[in-house]
Amino acid sequence: MSFTKLQSANSLVKRLPVSLSNPFKLLRHMHWRRFFRRLFRNTLMSLWMYPIALFFAVIFGYPLVWMVYSSFKPTRELVKNVWALPTNISFDNYDELIHNDTFLNYYQNNLIVVLVSVPLLTLIAAMAAFVFARIRFKGSTLLFYMFLAGTMIPVHVTLIPLYTMLRDLHWLNTLTALIVPFISFNLPVSIFILRDFFSKIPTELEDAARVDGCSSARIFWSIMLPLARPAIATVVILSAVSAWNEYLFALTFIGANNDAYTLPLGTLSMVSALGITHFDRMFSVLTMATLPILAFYFIAQREIIKGITAGAIKG
CATH class of the missing domain: 1.10.3720.10 (MetI-like)
Structure with missing residues (x-):
């Protein structure tokens, strides 16, 4: 009687999906799904966050850089081209x-x-x-x-x-x-x-x-x-x-x-x-x-x- 019950239970487990019949495969499957979901989300965020951060870094940082390299230019060169890098660095x-x-x-x-x-x-x-x-x-x-x-x-x-x-x-x-x-x-x-x-x-x-x-x-x-x-x-x-x-x-x-x-x-x-x-x-x-x-x-x-x-x- 016990052998019959065990055989029927075994056949029932075999009819279950793989993810339910093998919990280790289920956990491994969930782990990889979570990993790829997180990777996709981070990649998607990076695609628009980094360009925006770079844009604001240039907007706020360039005036300081421009001020520093313009301080090495004489007045004649400043008037000629305000935004150009100094051709002859002068101290x-x-x-x-x-x-x-x-x-x-x-x-x-x-x-x-x-x-x-x-x-x-x-x-x-x-x-x-x-x-x-x-x-x-x-x-x-x-x-x-x-x-x-x-x-x-x-x-x-x-x-x-x-x-x-x-x-x-x-x-x-x-x-x-x-x-x-x-x-x-x-x-x-x-x-x-x-x-x-x-x-x-x-x-x-x-x-x-x-x-x-x-x-x-x-x-x-x-x-x-x-x-x-x-x-x-x-x-x-x-x-x-x-x-x-x-x-x-x-x-x-x-x-x-x-x-x-x-x-x-x-x-x-x-x-x-x-x-x-x-x-x-x-x-x-x-x-x-x-x-x-x-x-x-x-x-x-x-x-x-x-x-x-x-x-x-x-x-």
């Missing part, structure tokens, strides 16, 4: 800039503004963000939203009150007139970035440090700041780029003192004289002003991505 423009005390003074002022404002901004924003993220007190949420409301205030509507205040403080036509307003206007965004990162650090680390007798200041310096390096790097890089390119505050608050000119403000006076624009000098000045911040960005772009995407994945 006269850069040699003139390196030996130009006025340009070096503009460069020095730019470095002073960046090297003073960025560390102060980062330190103040990190301390404020730590307080908002870890220390609960009455009105902390309201105070944080008041800071965020500062991002909605246009800079232009504050120029006249700021000018009056800086004049009363005798800070006009000095680099202090750039550093203090720059820090004030960039604090809200910096606090927002750092607070979001601090709030995602596990509280168990802070609790363990308090058990060991650490104060809030020690926790901030020894635990929070090292862990928040990606977010701090993001704040440093974004604020450094903004400080290096600051033009509106420089034009409004130090426009009457040529010795306090920064690079964005001094570039216009260097490339134009008596209404005549020296294009060869303009391209060399722009290249010298752009390359440092571009190099700084490319070196630290990995930290920017880490800081921006930190906390994007839950858990």
Whole structure:
């Protein structure tokens, strides 16, 4: 009886499709189908994604390349053919800039503004963000939203009150007139970035440090700041780029003192004289002003991505 049942079951299995009678063949078949489907989908996406990415790379990258190679061309060659590559590479423009005390003074002022404002901004924003993220007190949420409301205030509507205040403080036509307003206007965004990162650090680390007798200041310096390096790097890089390119505050608050000119403000006076624009000098000045911040960005772009995407994945 058992032999008859076994024989009937065997004949039933033989009548089944191959994929059902052999599960290993079924799995192998599904694996190859999934593989070819994924390969086809990736290939199809590449066919239209890469050309689009290349198109935008050329659109956004070519002006920088054009600016660099045009800086090696004399004015006569620039006027003859603006878009052509230089036939005779000339370093006269850069040699003139390196030996130009006025340009070096503009460069020095730019470095002073960046090297003073960025560390102060980062330190103040990190301390404020730590307080908002870890220390609960009455009105902390309201105070944080008041800071965020500062991002909605246009800079232009504050120029006249700021000018009056800086004049009363005798800070006009000095680099202090750039550093203090720059820090004030960039604090809200910096606090927002750092607070979001601090709030995602596990509280168990802070609790363990308090058990060991650490104060809030020690926790901030020894635990929070090292862990928040990606977010701090993001704040440093974004604020450094903004400080290096600051033009509106420089034009409004130090426009009457040529010795306090920064690079964005001094570039216009260097490339134009008596209404005549020296294009060869303009391209060399722009290249010298752009390359440092571009190099700084490319070196630290990995930290920017880490800081921006930190906390994007839950858990």
